[in-house]
Amino acid sequence: MKLYEYVIRRLILAVFVLLSVSIIVFWLLRGPLPPETALAPYITPKMGPLEKLQLARTLGVATASCPSFSAFTSRAAGCIVPLYQQYFSWLWTALHGNFGYTFLPGLAGTGTTTWQVFSGRFGYTAELAIGGSVLTILIALPLGILSATHNNKVPDHLSRLFALLGYSVPIFVLGYLFQLVFGLYITVPLNGHALGLLPISGPLTTNCAICVANPGTVHSYTGAPLFDGLLSGNPAYFWDSLVALFLPAFTLAVTTIAALTRVLRSSMLEALRQDYVLLARSKGLRERVVIYRHALRNALLPAVTIAGLIVATLFGGVVLIEIVFAWPGIGAAAVSASLNFDVNFLELYILVTALILVVTNLFVDIIYAKLDPRIRY
């Protein structure tokens, strides 16, 4: 199979997966829950039962022949539009970018349609996820290689212990611990009172020892303060965002650093055991060349395959981190939505995260196919 044939096949599979995801989520959120949950974001206190019934009909959940609102809420026969029909109408409006209304508060300046709230907050989550990914690669790569080349010696034991701890720690507790240490315990006396070294909540703080006091404003290009600062050419803003991003991103990355280090270590060990490494050494190549050109290139292949898993873990962990660090992203919003039965937001949330995951996996598989000349899809 040629590369483009493989890509086409995977794209079709991706569409199938995403459709299935949307069906499953829709069915889960609309089926078991009481039928009036779909109305919640639109209901104003003054609405009477007749208006509510009309609303239900407009939203496509109650049939035209439904006699009353109470019949609707008690699921009387013939009153509820069949779920598959509801799904198709939802799908149709969704494909036009309309995901209904949510009663999650938008951030200052954004409206209350689901799409607006979601896209307003998405930038912050993206910032966290990207920061976490970058930190993961920056730390796990050298750590894994070091561990493998000094197998069973002190650096190996230390990095394995660190990886193991990272894998076992509940990151929501770790987040609070970091806040305690960097925000409260480690302080720098400044302007008369002690300030914590790093900011401990929010994506932009000016209240920390190494922050800039008045960073100014930026134009909102992406919705993420870090990139907005970069694109607007405001280095102080950029710096403050970066400093605020560090602790949450690092806490988020702890689990994935552990996972990647572990995989890299074992695949490097495997690669170093191979015969071609012996041949490379027998040719008198320098050890560094043997490790990086011969062993690592083979060791990266299995590591690349867990990249998809890493992204999935990051997206899951983001929810916890956003709560702990008061980060206004979509994860924290999803938790709120869940506790308040806001189905519109949850549907969009799951759809977007599934989309990102599927695309990442596809991307990773393509990279793998390019890296390994043996694979001719």
Added chain:
Amino acid sequence: MDIEEQKRRRSELRYVLHLLRRNPLVLLGSALAIGSVLLALVSPLLVPANAWKISNFEIQNCWNNSLFNWHIANIATCPAGKVYPLGTDFYGRDLWSMIVVSLPTDLTIAFEIVGAAFIIGVTLGAVAAYAGGIIDEGVLRVTDIFFAFPVLSFAIVLATVVERTFFWLTVAVLVIWWPTYVRLSRSQILGEKEKPYVEALRAMGAGRIRIIFRHLIPNSIYPVLVQATLDVGGVILTFAGLMFLGFSPLPQIPELGNLVNIGISKSSFVTAPWVVIFPGLAILLIALGFNLLGDGIRDILDPRLRR
């Protein structure tokens, strides 16, 4: 036992000891894992099972363990008399007792989830691998769909719709967890079924069920067992995370993640950090123990197979 047998056993033992000596962490891990299970088992003896229902708001969020000083300005000190080794929580309950009472809850749920996921996943994966064709394709596509959900996100969606009871929350996490075992078991069986002994069994007239369950699965189960051990830690972390986010049935429920939740939402973390840190430490130690144990088993089994 003849001499050959004795020699073999002795050299195997020597090999295992050699591995343990090179890997002291494995011993530590086993101790932690087994220790936590033992502690959970004797928990009813140490702390009465209903202790979590009793609140005493007069001594809430206080600390009087002189061995550790938090260096925080407005710490509440518990009245003298009884020393609370880990302080008290929002409801005035001894935190150490709460942690001990939580252990059986957390561990039971974790074992249930991992056990069920293991059984369902292994069976489904083995059947799919052996049957091949459309069954295999179908099972693969289904797991593809499940892998498109990040674990916690899907858990949140599921937790929205199910009843807020431990049973349903367990089911929610289980639903997300089993696809990994399907894939793992499937790849193991795919490799195993090509081995010559399988053809011999078929020639002898052995039925498919017998081949799968009596031969294929037991011979290739080790990596899956390793994964299951490692997953105990992972499940505890996920479930505690879910509880932390606020999906717990009742606020006072003794579950480690929930304890962290009340530490954040009902107390101030800044004036009473122990309410968050100690349950977190407990989670860490349990997960660490099972992770080390799983790693150790993998190390012992794996190179031996290759030797």
Added chain:
Amino acid sequence: MTTTPNQSRGAEALRISNLRLIFHTYAGDVKALDGIELDVSKGEILGLVGESGCGKSVTALAIAGLLPENAEVISGSVLVDGRDLLHMDKNEVRRARSKDIAFVFQDPMTYLNPVISIGSQLTETLTDDRKTHRSMLLETKARELDARIRADPSDSKAVAEKARIGMPDAKLGGREAKRLARLKAIEYLKLVRLPEPERIFKMYPFELSGGMRQRVMIAMALMRDPKVLLADEITTALDVTVQAQILELLKVLRDEIDAAIVLITHDLAIVSEVCDRVAVMYAGNIVEVSSVEELFANPQHPYTRGLMAAIPRPDRASIKLESIAGSVPDLIFPPSGCRFHPRCPKAFDRCTQVKPPMVETKKGHEVACLLYGG
């Protein structure tokens, strides 16, 4: 392919003296090599024969300094071109591996890196270490210029460049080195009789057959103009017809290069085909050394005799195949005295007490057996 092959023939390229080596394992100390004595001259092929586990590969690895971490050299020296590799620092040994010693291994599938092209793997030694291989690369350049001058005698640029090469400060840039290394690689791919060498240069190992890959490995080894070539079971993983081709190739190459070749094998038939001299190894010791004809005509050590008797021969079809009684000894607790005595049909008391020294029974024929002296 080098300057004057016949000039340096006969000179000693490799001499191993009293090499003793142990491996530290969890089960105990394995006394792998027990005083190896070996010498190989330039342009000669020495066969190193023995059963699996007798230490032949270990000897080769010891020569190249590629022993694993738990190996300890107790005594002895390995002289390549007069320099003792066991007593040089790691960097110098590495450089010696780069230039003087070349290995060809058993299974070309696993010994070639699957994700790097053949060409890169061939040239990387030369391009990475330009200083060490400078003269070789410049020589290639000189020959290239010679060819140009021959084609067009009025090419003054080529003449000028050629004159500059001889100067001590002649420059060799990275890209130039790469280009020259590629030329040399293709030259050697032709030498090992591979078709379409330019195409093969760009291919990956999995695209070639086993025999072709083995030829690539041989080309890789010879390209560096080594003084010692160690060939470890190079035909074992190939099927019989390909085996024959590789051996033919070896015979042809032996005349064209002047490296000392050590051919490690367990197959006496290969030895009789290709080698000049043979060394028989058993349980970490060299037990007999002689020329090939002499060994087959007149095997002296009981172990060698046993090996010969175990070879199925068409002219002795009616005689029962004999095998050597017993099994390979445990080298953690090796037999005392002569390590072969538990399996030796001619053993006597002294064999359990004294390790037999190498004794020359005839010119060029040495045996380590108390039957012949010591």
